[in-house]
Amino acid sequence: MVVNTNPNMVIVGSVAFDSIETPHGKKDKLLGGSAVYSSLSASILAKPGIVGVVGDDFESKYCDFLNSKNIDTSGLIKTEGNTFNWGGKYEEDMAQAYTLHTHLNVFEKFKPTINENYKAVNYLFLANIDPVLQMSVLDQMTNLDFVLLDTMNLWIDIKKDELINVIKKVNAISVNDTEARQLSGEWNLIKAGRLLQNMGPELVLIKKGENGTIIFYKNDYFIAPAYPTTETKDPTGAGDSFAGGFLSYIAKNDGVDFDTIKKATVWGNMVASFTVEEFGVEKLKELTEDDIGKRIDEFKKMISF
């Protein structure tokens, strides 16, 4: 599809239509998927290019929209069939998604191919897909400086060895508290984070939803509370918004040190705090660097003593 930019980060993940029900309402055919949430979040600071697959039902307006946000879609392949469709429901606590249906459709045979435009890019986000595919992406990239990997309980259950193999080769992993416990076999999150680092990555990001993020970098760690939103309408995409925002901050600053990582974590948290305020990607459509900066200032005040 359309090429817009020379991307400075590559995102490989899902592009989907979501059907979402929360106590605040019910919406169908929302543009979603990990590559969409993370690229929109990243596009505020960086120029992401996405690798994914969509079906015939993915009208050109969706690509136009992504392109309008400086997201390169040359890695987005259209094939015969329907776009991946996920249906989920959240109860009042908004802490957990209950899957109502998963129609993989064209996503079932997704084999990510990295085009020439993307191969030499330095920053890569491997969003949650089969770890075997994540590994195949790593093999195709030629000039990586920093790779962030996301995953989910499914892969820990059914492809743990393959997942551990790819985790060994990345710089950072982003998991939620449940996944961190499951993958490390340790309940205490501080110990779990250290065990995950021992698997290879020098940076481990543990996401705790409304309870913020703990990150482990080399021998240090950092605790970032979440921004306390009063209007969580739809938590879908919070984790991918965090990851996209985080990596865009690293890519923009073109370097990895603990101070940049801490600021990138807070940046990612703030982006995610906006995402959840509306259904789908609605809030990300108009979000600016200035909005995020203001919220960071507000957040700094909230935690200072």
Next chain:
Amino acid sequence: MVVNTNPNMVIVGSVAFDSIETPHGKKDKLLGGSAVYSSLSASILAKPGIVGVVGDDFESKYCDFLNSKNIDTSGLIKTEGNTFNWGGKYEEDMAQAYTLHTHLNVFEKFKPTINENYKAVNYLFLANIDPVLQMSVLDQMTNLDFVLLDTMNLWIDIKKDELINVIKKVNAISVNDTEARQLSGEWNLIKAGRLLQNMGPELVLIKKGENGTIIFYKNDYFIAPAYPTTETKDPTGAGDSFAGGFLSYIAKNDGVDFDTIKKATVWGNMVASFTVEEFGVEKLKELTEDDIGKRIDEFKKMISF
């Protein structure tokens, strides 16, 4: 019982023997109860006097120990029968206590009487007891500057009106996230905190266990993550340790403003982070102001960016 000091804060609550089982072991006849945990925590900065009841089985060594920590026990009444005994169990997540037994014993007929030594004290912690008794304590005190109230789901269930009546009259309440939601009828904790303020107290402290504390003071709020302990052996008494530590900081500084409240919150969180590292009050036996100060310095580094 023995008078040691002229207390500058009064604590009314339970004195108990606890039987506790966690994944780290099982212990019987541990000195416990809200008045014990909170007074030991408070004794590092303040001179607490406790009001409570114990039975014949409460050997003098327990009082001697409390007195050795400058805790005034002239308000602790010994009556015929056994001391309150609670048995609880924690699963691996340590987030929730499962009650195995509750023998109220002498605590069943507890009617707090405030002695002359305590009546004019300025700072009061009403630990978790029947809200009718909490009100009777308020009526007996003559010179209060600041009252912190704690409660539990039981009173929200069975004596909500009485609880709301006493909440109206205090400066601050300390509740956990579940209680905040139950009492306010609102899931979102930021909104719940504001609704609780509307009941009367200008200060609301919402405790989220390993996820820290959110406090609401007038129109402001403050978020304090918990110190991330790697060795939680027994979470019993964490909330009371927080409350005792918090109020002792306020009492020591003899004034209530947002800056002091924020520092008091962090102080209380750090005290609680030590309490849970050992069974019962073991860790509080030797804890010093210096230990807490060092942990606060470490904590500041963890959250700075």
